[in-house]
Amino acid sequence: MTTIRKLVLDILKPHQPNAIDFCLALASVGNTYKINLIVSEVDEKTETIVVTIKAPDINFTEISAIVQKMGASIHSIDEVEVRSEAVQ
Amino acid sequence: MSYVLDTHLMLHILRAQNIARRYFITNGFDGALTILGMVTGFYISGMTDISIAISACLGATIALFMSGLSSAYLSEKAEREKELLELEQALIRDLKASDYGKASRYLPILIALVNGFSPLVLSLLILSPLFLAEQINFLFVSPFINSILIALFCIFLLGVFLGKISHTFWLWSGLRTLVIAIITIIIILFFGH
Numbered sequence A: 001m002t003t004i005r006k007l008v009l010d011i012l013k014p015h016q017p018n019a020i021d022f023c024l025a026l027a028s029v030g031n032t033y034k035i036n037l038i039v040s041e042v043d044e045k046t047e048t049i050v051v052t053i054k055a056p057d058i059n060f061t062e063i064s065a066i067v068q069k070m071g072a073s074i075h076s077i078d079e080v081e082v083r084s085e086a087v088q
Numbered sequence B: 001m002s003y004v005l006d007t008h009l010m011l012h013i014l015r016a017q018n019i020a021r022r023y024f025i026t027n028g029f030d031g032a033l034t035i036l037g038m039v040t041g042f043y044i045s046g047m048t049d050i051s052i053a054i055s056a057c058l059g060a061t062i063a064l065f066m067s068g069l070s071s072a073y074l075s076e077k078a079e080r081e082k083e084l085l086e087l088e089q090a091l092i093r094d095l096k097a098s099d100y101g102k103a104s105r106y107l108p109i110l111i112a113l114v115n116g117f118s119p120l121v122l123s124l125l126i127l128s129p130l131f132l133a134e135q136i137n138f139l140f141v142s143p144f145i146n147s148i149l150i151a152l153f154c155i156f157l158l159g160v161f162l163g164k165i166s167h168t169f170w171l172w173s174g175l176r177t178l179v180i181a182i183i184t185i186i187i188i189l190f191f192g193h
Helices: A021-027 A060-069 B004-016 B017-044 B050-091 B099-136 B141-165 B170-192
Strands: A002-014 A034-042 A046-054 A073-084
Touching: A002 B050, A021 A034, A021 A060, A046 A073, A046 B050, A046 B141, A060 A073, A060 B141, B017 B050, B017 B099, B017 B170, B050 B099, B050 B170, B099 B141, B141 B170
Parallel strands: none
Antiparallel strands: A002 A046, A002 A073, A034 A046
Protein backbone atom coordinates (compact mmCIF):
# COMPACT_ATOMS: atom_id res chain seq x y z
CA MET A 1 0.00 0.00 0.00
CA THR A 2 1.38 3.39 -0.98
CA THR A 3 0.61 6.41 1.17
CA ILE A 4 1.54 10.08 1.03
CA ARG A 5 3.29 10.99 4.30
CA LYS A 6 4.37 14.55 3.63
CA LEU A 7 3.33 17.33 1.27
CA VAL A 8 4.70 20.84 0.83
CA LEU A 9 2.27 23.04 -1.09
CA ASP A 10 2.72 26.53 -2.46
CA ILE A 11 -0.72 28.17 -2.15
CA LEU A 12 -2.13 31.55 -3.14
CA LYS A 13 -5.01 32.53 -0.86
CA PRO A 14 -7.16 35.58 -0.01
CA HIS A 15 -6.48 37.27 3.36
CA GLN A 16 -9.59 35.60 4.75
CA PRO A 17 -9.72 32.96 6.17
CA ASN A 18 -6.62 33.82 8.16
CA ALA A 19 -3.66 31.48 8.67
CA ILE A 20 -5.13 29.87 11.81
CA ASP A 21 -8.55 29.15 10.27
CA PHE A 22 -6.85 27.90 7.14
CA CYS A 23 -4.67 25.44 9.11
CA LEU A 24 -7.62 24.30 11.25
CA ALA A 25 -9.66 23.58 8.12
CA LEU A 26 -6.83 21.54 6.59
CA ALA A 27 -6.21 19.68 9.85
CA SER A 28 -9.87 18.70 10.04
CA VAL A 29 -9.41 16.38 7.04
CA GLY A 30 -8.07 13.67 9.35
CA ASN A 31 -7.35 12.94 12.99
CA THR A 32 -3.57 12.75 12.73
CA TYR A 33 -2.82 15.66 10.42
CA LYS A 34 0.04 17.95 11.36
CA ILE A 35 -0.01 21.27 9.51
CA ASN A 36 2.68 23.91 9.30
CA LEU A 37 2.01 27.19 7.52
CA ILE A 38 4.48 29.90 6.57
CA VAL A 39 3.35 33.14 4.95
CA SER A 40 5.98 33.93 2.34
CA GLU A 41 4.43 36.96 0.61
CA VAL A 42 1.63 39.40 1.36
CA ASP A 43 -0.07 41.46 -1.36
CA GLU A 44 -3.03 43.87 -1.27
CA LYS A 45 -5.69 41.16 -1.70
CA THR A 46 -3.77 37.89 -1.50
CA GLU A 47 -1.00 36.11 0.32
CA THR A 48 1.33 33.33 -0.74
CA ILE A 49 1.73 30.59 1.83
CA VAL A 50 3.82 27.45 2.08
CA VAL A 51 1.91 24.66 3.79
CA THR A 52 3.58 21.54 5.05
CA ILE A 53 1.23 18.64 5.78
CA LYS A 54 2.34 15.53 7.62
CA ALA A 55 0.08 12.55 8.25
CA PRO A 56 0.25 8.75 8.01
CA ASP A 57 -2.02 8.83 4.94
CA ILE A 58 -2.66 12.23 3.36
CA ASN A 59 -5.86 12.52 1.33
CA PHE A 60 -4.73 14.97 -1.35
CA THR A 61 -8.12 15.07 -3.10
CA GLU A 62 -9.82 16.27 0.07
CA ILE A 63 -7.03 18.73 0.89
CA SER A 64 -7.32 20.15 -2.60
CA ALA A 65 -11.13 20.44 -2.30
CA ILE A 66 -10.88 22.33 1.01
CA VAL A 67 -8.25 24.68 -0.39
CA GLN A 68 -10.54 25.42 -3.35
CA LYS A 69 -13.57 25.94 -1.10
CA MET A 70 -11.71 28.51 0.97
CA GLY A 71 -11.06 30.50 -2.19
CA ALA A 72 -7.38 29.58 -2.47
CA SER A 73 -5.49 27.79 -5.23
CA ILE A 74 -2.55 25.40 -5.17
CA HIS A 75 0.27 26.90 -7.24
CA SER A 76 2.66 24.01 -6.98
CA ILE A 77 3.46 20.84 -5.08
CA ASP A 78 6.99 21.56 -3.90
CA GLU A 79 7.77 18.45 -1.90
CA VAL A 80 6.26 14.98 -1.59
CA GLU A 81 7.12 12.09 0.67
CA VAL A 82 5.53 8.77 -0.19
CA ARG A 83 5.91 5.47 1.61
CA SER A 84 5.01 2.06 0.34
CA GLU A 85 4.40 -0.76 2.75
CA ALA A 86 3.71 -4.39 2.12
CA VAL A 87 0.13 -5.34 2.96
CA GLN A 88 0.16 -8.17 5.51
CA MET B 1 -15.81 18.33 5.72
CA SER B 2 -19.20 19.98 5.44
CA TYR B 3 -18.79 21.23 9.02
CA VAL B 4 -15.56 22.98 8.05
CA LEU B 5 -17.13 24.56 4.97
CA ASP B 6 -20.17 25.72 6.91
CA THR B 7 -17.85 27.17 9.57
CA HIS B 8 -16.07 29.25 6.95
CA LEU B 9 -19.31 30.44 5.45
CA MET B 10 -20.40 31.42 8.96
CA LEU B 11 -17.17 33.39 9.37
CA HIS B 12 -18.06 35.41 6.29
CA ILE B 13 -21.54 35.98 7.71
CA LEU B 14 -20.09 37.09 11.06
CA ARG B 15 -17.86 39.57 9.26
CA ALA B 16 -20.97 40.99 7.59
CA GLN B 17 -22.53 41.47 11.03
CA ASN B 18 -21.15 45.03 11.24
CA ILE B 19 -22.77 45.97 7.94
CA ALA B 20 -26.10 44.42 9.00
CA ARG B 21 -25.94 46.27 12.34
CA ARG B 22 -25.29 49.56 10.57
CA TYR B 23 -28.22 48.98 8.23
CA PHE B 24 -30.46 47.98 11.17
CA ILE B 25 -29.77 51.25 12.98
CA THR B 26 -29.84 53.51 9.91
CA ASN B 27 -33.09 52.21 8.48
CA GLY B 28 -34.66 51.53 11.88
CA PHE B 29 -34.04 55.15 12.83
CA ASP B 30 -35.34 56.24 9.45
CA GLY B 31 -38.54 54.20 9.89
CA ALA B 32 -39.17 55.24 13.48
CA LEU B 33 -38.67 58.94 12.68
CA THR B 34 -40.90 58.76 9.58
CA ILE B 35 -43.78 57.16 11.49
CA LEU B 36 -43.22 59.56 14.40
CA GLY B 37 -43.57 62.43 11.93
CA MET B 38 -46.73 61.00 10.42
CA VAL B 39 -48.37 60.29 13.78
CA THR B 40 -47.45 63.78 15.06
CA GLY B 41 -48.92 65.27 11.89
CA PHE B 42 -52.17 63.37 12.36
CA TYR B 43 -52.33 64.41 16.01
CA ILE B 44 -51.87 68.14 15.40
CA SER B 45 -54.30 68.09 12.50
CA GLY B 46 -56.97 66.85 14.94
CA MET B 47 -57.59 63.61 13.08
CA THR B 48 -60.34 61.56 14.73
CA ASP B 49 -60.72 58.78 12.17
CA ILE B 50 -58.03 56.34 13.29
CA SER B 51 -58.56 53.98 10.35
CA ILE B 52 -57.39 56.69 7.90
CA ALA B 53 -54.27 57.31 10.02
CA ILE B 54 -53.59 53.54 10.19
CA SER B 55 -53.97 53.16 6.41
CA ALA B 56 -51.63 56.07 5.72
CA CYS B 57 -49.02 54.90 8.25
CA LEU B 58 -49.24 51.29 7.04
CA GLY B 59 -48.70 52.51 3.50
CA ALA B 60 -45.56 54.35 4.59
CA THR B 61 -44.42 51.30 6.62
CA ILE B 62 -44.76 48.94 3.65
CA ALA B 63 -42.97 51.46 1.42
CA LEU B 64 -40.13 51.68 3.99
CA PHE B 65 -39.96 47.87 4.14
CA MET B 66 -39.82 47.49 0.35
CA SER B 67 -37.36 50.34 -0.01
CA GLY B 68 -35.09 48.90 2.70
CA LEU B 69 -35.28 45.41 1.24
CA SER B 70 -34.60 46.33 -2.37
CA SER B 71 -32.07 49.16 -1.87
CA ALA B 72 -29.86 47.13 0.49
CA TYR B 73 -30.07 44.03 -1.72
CA LEU B 74 -29.15 45.89 -4.89
CA SER B 75 -26.33 47.95 -3.35
CA GLU B 76 -24.85 45.05 -1.34
CA LYS B 77 -25.07 42.68 -4.30
CA ALA B 78 -23.20 45.18 -6.49
CA GLU B 79 -20.55 45.70 -3.77
CA ARG B 80 -20.08 41.94 -3.20
CA GLU B 81 -19.87 41.23 -6.94
CA LYS B 82 -17.22 43.95 -7.32
CA GLU B 83 -15.24 42.52 -4.38
CA LEU B 84 -15.52 38.98 -5.79
CA LEU B 85 -14.43 40.08 -9.23
CA GLU B 86 -11.39 41.89 -7.82
CA LEU B 87 -10.45 38.85 -5.75
CA GLU B 88 -10.95 36.55 -8.75
CA GLN B 89 -8.61 38.74 -10.77
CA ALA B 90 -6.01 38.72 -7.97
CA LEU B 91 -6.21 34.93 -7.55
CA ILE B 92 -6.66 34.24 -11.30
CA ARG B 93 -9.45 31.73 -10.64
CA ASP B 94 -13.21 31.42 -10.54
CA LEU B 95 -14.49 31.78 -6.96
CA LYS B 96 -18.21 31.17 -7.57
CA ALA B 97 -18.12 27.69 -5.99
CA SER B 98 -15.98 28.81 -3.03
CA ASP B 99 -17.16 30.18 0.32
CA TYR B 100 -16.52 33.67 -1.09
CA GLY B 101 -18.90 32.98 -3.97
CA LYS B 102 -21.58 31.61 -1.62
CA ALA B 103 -21.13 34.55 0.75
CA SER B 104 -21.47 37.04 -2.10
CA ARG B 105 -24.80 35.41 -3.00
CA TYR B 106 -26.28 34.93 0.49
CA LEU B 107 -25.03 38.01 2.38
CA PRO B 108 -26.93 40.60 0.27
CA ILE B 109 -30.15 38.66 1.05
CA LEU B 110 -29.36 38.58 4.78
CA ILE B 111 -28.47 42.28 4.90
CA ALA B 112 -31.55 43.18 2.81
CA LEU B 113 -33.79 41.31 5.28
CA VAL B 114 -32.26 43.21 8.22
CA ASN B 115 -32.61 46.51 6.36
CA GLY B 116 -36.21 45.80 5.40
CA PHE B 117 -37.48 44.35 8.66
CA SER B 118 -35.92 46.94 11.01
CA PRO B 119 -38.23 49.84 9.92
CA LEU B 120 -41.17 47.42 9.52
CA VAL B 121 -40.94 46.05 13.07
CA LEU B 122 -40.30 49.46 14.66
CA SER B 123 -43.11 51.09 12.69
CA LEU B 124 -45.61 48.38 13.63
CA LEU B 125 -44.56 48.74 17.27
CA ILE B 126 -45.11 52.50 17.11
CA LEU B 127 -48.49 52.01 15.44
CA SER B 128 -49.65 49.41 17.97
CA PRO B 129 -51.68 51.97 20.08
CA LEU B 130 -53.58 52.92 16.91
CA PHE B 131 -54.39 49.26 16.17
CA LEU B 132 -55.50 48.84 19.78
CA ALA B 133 -57.62 51.99 19.68
CA GLU B 134 -59.34 50.78 16.52
CA GLN B 135 -60.21 47.47 18.21
CA ILE B 136 -61.25 48.80 21.64
CA ASN B 137 -62.82 52.10 20.55
CA PHE B 138 -62.19 53.59 23.98
CA LEU B 139 -58.92 54.84 25.47
CA PHE B 140 -58.14 57.30 28.26
CA VAL B 141 -55.22 58.87 26.41
CA SER B 142 -55.14 59.71 22.71
CA PRO B 143 -53.66 56.75 20.77
CA PHE B 144 -51.57 59.29 18.82
CA ILE B 145 -49.91 60.45 22.06
CA ASN B 146 -49.24 56.82 22.99
CA SER B 147 -47.73 56.20 19.54
CA ILE B 148 -45.52 59.29 19.87
CA LEU B 149 -44.31 58.08 23.30
CA ILE B 150 -43.53 54.59 21.94
CA ALA B 151 -41.70 56.17 18.98
CA LEU B 152 -39.61 58.30 21.35
CA PHE B 153 -38.84 55.22 23.45
CA CYS B 154 -37.83 53.19 20.35
CA ILE B 155 -35.57 56.02 19.15
CA PHE B 156 -34.05 56.27 22.63
CA LEU B 157 -33.38 52.50 22.57
CA LEU B 158 -31.67 52.82 19.18
CA GLY B 159 -29.41 55.45 20.75
CA VAL B 160 -28.70 53.15 23.70
CA PHE B 161 -27.81 50.39 21.22
CA LEU B 162 -25.44 52.81 19.44
CA GLY B 163 -23.86 53.66 22.79
CA LYS B 164 -23.29 49.97 23.52
CA ILE B 165 -21.59 49.51 20.13
CA SER B 166 -19.32 52.54 20.49
CA HIS B 167 -18.66 51.78 24.21
CA THR B 168 -19.80 55.24 25.22
CA PHE B 169 -22.17 56.05 28.08
CA TRP B 170 -25.51 54.53 26.98
CA LEU B 171 -27.65 57.27 28.55
CA TRP B 172 -25.93 60.12 26.67
CA SER B 173 -26.15 58.21 23.44
CA GLY B 174 -29.84 57.47 24.03
CA LEU B 175 -30.57 61.08 24.97
CA ARG B 176 -28.78 62.31 21.84
CA THR B 177 -31.11 60.36 19.53
CA LEU B 178 -34.07 61.35 21.71
CA VAL B 179 -33.18 65.04 21.24
CA ILE B 180 -33.16 64.53 17.45
CA ALA B 181 -36.67 63.04 17.67
CA ILE B 182 -37.90 65.89 19.90
CA ILE B 183 -36.45 68.50 17.50
CA THR B 184 -38.32 66.71 14.68
CA ILE B 185 -41.59 66.96 16.65
CA ILE B 186 -40.96 70.67 17.37
CA ILE B 187 -40.35 71.40 13.67
CA ILE B 188 -43.56 69.51 12.73
CA LEU B 189 -45.52 71.41 15.40
CA PHE B 190 -44.06 74.70 14.14
CA PHE B 191 -45.07 74.06 10.54
CA GLY B 192 -48.31 72.32 11.50
CA HIS B 193 -49.78 75.37 13.15
